[in-house]
Amino acid sequence: MMKKLAIISFLICASNLTFAQSENDLSFFNKKNLTSLAKKANQQAIQEIQHPVLREVANQIKNGNYPLGERFKTYESFLDPKILAKELKTSPYSQFENPTGIYFSANEEVLVWVEENENQKLNLLVTNWDDEHFRMHSYPLKAGLNKFQVKDKGNSYIQHFYEEGKPFKKLKIHILSGKINGVFDARKDDNNKYQKILSSAHGPVIDLVGKKVHLAYSKESLKNGTPENGKGLVALYDSIIHIQHEIMGLVKYKKEPKNHMFGRVIWKGFMHADGLGAAFHDNTMKDLADINRLRKNSWGVAHEFGHVNQVRPNMKWTGTTEVTNNIYSVWTQYLYNSHSPKLEHEKLKDYDEPKIGGRITAYMESAFVHNQPWLTQAGPDRWDRERKRDWGGDHFVKLVPLWQLQLYFHEVGAGKKWGNKNFYWDIFYKAIQEPVTDQESESYYQLQFVKNACKVSGLDLTDFFKKSGILAPINLIVDDYTVGRMLITDQDIQEVEKYASQFPKPSSPVIHYLTANSISIFKNQEVLKGKINEGFSKEKDRLIIDNLAWPGAVAFETYQGDKLVKVAFRGAGFTNNQHTIVHLPIGSTKVKAIGWNGEKIDVI
Numbered sequence: 001m002m003k004k005l006a007i008i009s010f011l012i013c014a015s016n017l018t019f020a021q022s023e024n025d026l027s028f029f030n031k032k033n034l035t036s037l038a039k040k041a042n043q044q045a046i047q048e049i050q051h052p053v054l055r056e057v058a059n060q061i062k063n064g065n066y067p068l069g070e071r072f073k074t075y076e077s078f079l080d081p082k083i084l085a086k087e088l089k090t091s092p093y094s095q096f097e098n099p100t101g102i103y104f105s106a107n108e109e110v111l112v113w114v115e116e117n118e119n120q121k122l123n124l125l126v127t128n129w130d131d132e133h134f135r136m137h138s139y140p141l142k143a144g145l146n147k148f149q150v151k152d153k154g155n156s157y158i159q160h161f162y163e164e165g166k167p168f169k170k171l172k173i174h175i176l177s178g179k180i181n182g183v184f185d186a187r188k189d190d191n192n193k194y195q196k197i198l199s200s201a202h203g204p205v206i207d208l209v210g211k212k213v214h215l216a217y218s219k220e221s222l223k224n225g226t227p228e229n230g231k232g233l234v235a236l237y238d239s240i241i242h243i244q245h246e247i248m249g250l251v252k253y254k255k256e257p258k259n260h261m262f263g264r265v266i267w268k269g270f271m272h273a274d275g276l277g278a279a280f281h282d283n284t285m286k287d288l289a290d291i292n293r294l295r296k297n298s299w300g301v302a303h304e305f306g307h308v309n310q311v312r313p314n315m316k317w318t319g320t321t322e323v324t325n326n327i328y329s330v331w332t333q334y335l336y337n338s339h340s341p342k343l344e345h346e347k348l349k350d351y352d353e354p355k356i357g358g359r360i361t362a363y364m365e366s367a368f369v370h371n372q373p374w375l376t377q378a379g380p381d382r383w384d385r386e387r388k389r390d391w392g393g394d395h396f397v398k399l400v401p402l403w404q405l406q407l408y409f410h411e412v413g414a415g416k417k418w419g420n421k422n423f424y425w426d427i428f429y430k431a432i433q434e435p436v437t438d439q440e441s442e443s444y445y446q447l448q449f450v451k452n453a454c455k456v457s458g459l460d461l462t463d464f465f466k467k468s469g470i471l472a473p474i475n476l477i478v479d480d481y482t483v484g485r486m487l488i489t490d491q492d493i494q495e496v497e498k499y500a501s502q503f504p505k506p507s508s509p510v511i512h513y514l515t516a517n518s519i520s521i522f523k524n525q526e527v528l529k530g531k532i533n534e535g536f537s538k539e540k541d542r543l544i545i546d547n548l549a550w551p552g553a554v555a556f557e558t559y560q561g562d563k564l565v566k567v568a569f570r571g572a573g574f575t576n577n578q579h580t581i582v583h584l585p586i587g588s589t590k591v592k593a594i595g596w597n598g599e600k601i602d603v604i
């Protein structure tokens with residue numbers, strides 16, 4: 001889900017940086033940065049310090065229990081997330097880099113010392129993640145001692161962004177007031193530190209930082225889900241984002257950003273992505289803050305971060321907002337759980353009945369039997385294609401052909417000359433680099449995707465794209481958060497075909513039947529075998545195929561005369577891939593088994 005967010009961000013000017021009694025108070029400290037005491041600061045003299053925070057700091061330094069490491073830190077500068085978003089054509093990465101680990105209460109006075117710098121733009125950001133009253137306030141910081149009052153409670157961050165060229169130099173900053181919440185930095189901290197933060201953080205939300213991710217999750221959910229292995233949890237989130245960076249080509253082309261992607265807890269709604277990053281309700285954390293459960297089902301996390309990483313508009317044109325981000329989710333889910341591919345194993349209603357793999361059988365019937373254009377293909381989430389506002393279909397049904405391409409080039413093609421595990425890497429990277437055109441129709445991007453798929457694979461994939469309904473005539477207002485007209489003409493199609501004709505056709509003419517169940521058949525080019533009227537049990541309106549008796553069959557087609565009426569991919573209806581449900585509507589005359597090379601054998 002995508003949401004537009006009105007960010008509440010008041011820029012509040014810090015009060016005058018000098019304060020009346022300060023000179024005397026400051027004279028008790030040895031250094032400007034207030035990290036050690038002057039010679040004269042003996043136990044008794046310290047009590048003369050007027051400012052209560054400074055007096056407390058001096059006392060603690062004297063007693064040797066001042067948590068200097070938590071309060072005096074070095075902060076990096078990051079590329080302004082708006083500029084990075086422009087470069088990558090994504091929505092912005094974290095605006096909350098540099099968590100300080102210091103929590104402020106509402107109206108609390110902030111006392112913070114900042115190292116001399118070249119007028120670098122610096123803000124202290126105080127953000128309330130604690131409850132549904134999200135607030136974010138930004139306070140500019142200058143070199144020297146800053147003193148001001150915060151309006152609202154929350155975790156704090158040092159915003160230190162550069163806009164071009166090289167990063168600013170790192171800055172030392174000493175935050176003397178506020179309560180210690182702690183930051184878990186998985187890049188350098190161990191799990192002892194993580195456990196200590198869980199038991200001692202002052203506020204209800206904790207900042208966890210990895211190489212690629214920054215999470216602000218509730219302490220309670222972390223205590224319940226991952227009481228010990230904070231490093232493992234952050235590593236899993238880093239890995240989910242790394243998979244997206246791979247698909248985007250950023251790993252291959254060495255463009256991985258230093259900026260983090262941001263995920264946070266919310267207290268209303270479910271999960272979504274918006275201008276701040278990904279957002280997950282606290283009650284989803286039983287799955288999201290638990291390493292094993294998240295590995296098992298990473299779909300939601302990959303989907304929401306995937307929204308941020310949707311390359312727009314080139315890989316997110318009208319009708320695809322809830323589709324192209326799932327290129328990330330479906331692959332992530334598969335990498336962690338290859339034995340249980342989601343689309344093949346989920347039980348969902350197709351045109352006939354609730355069925356294992358129903359999303360795919362719905363797709364195949366919508367596309368190959370009813371010839372529905374891709375963005376309007378019906379399925380369990382939307383059967384009524386035409387509505388007042390728009391034409392639309394099932395977002396997961398639309399994902400199927402994009403999934404098949406990944407399976408074909410990454411899995412079937414592994415170790416083959418034409419194989420290309422970079423397939424999406426190159427497509428996305430091209431999408432990042434290609435100019436944004438003010439085209440009249442959104443179809444430009446859809447057609448460009450088809451061309452790029454051919455270019456990147458070095459194959460003429462137009463047969464596949466025609467079958468899938470992606471390269472098919474359409475002139476409809478299609479469903480999305482903002483609807484748009486999708487117009488593809490016969491002439492557009494001819495132009496794409498002409499472009500693609502410079503490449504050879506793929507070895508298989510039936511990539512549109514590929515699923516995770518038939519990878520090995522395509523890969524090993526297994527010969528289609530079977531005897532007519534054998535190798536199945538017949539029920540009233542269906543055959544239950546014994547897959548062992550039909551080796552090499554990637555799909556089964558049911559005909560009424562010459563007319564294709566039903567399609568079953570290998571293993572449809574079963575998670576063990578031992579059988580296949582083939583429907584026989586009234587009037588069916590034939591069932592054919594289909595081989596990887598397009599060969600057909602009669603089953604009945």
Ligand SMILES: [Zn+2]
Pocket residue numbers: 001002303307321322
């Ligand atoms: Zn979504």
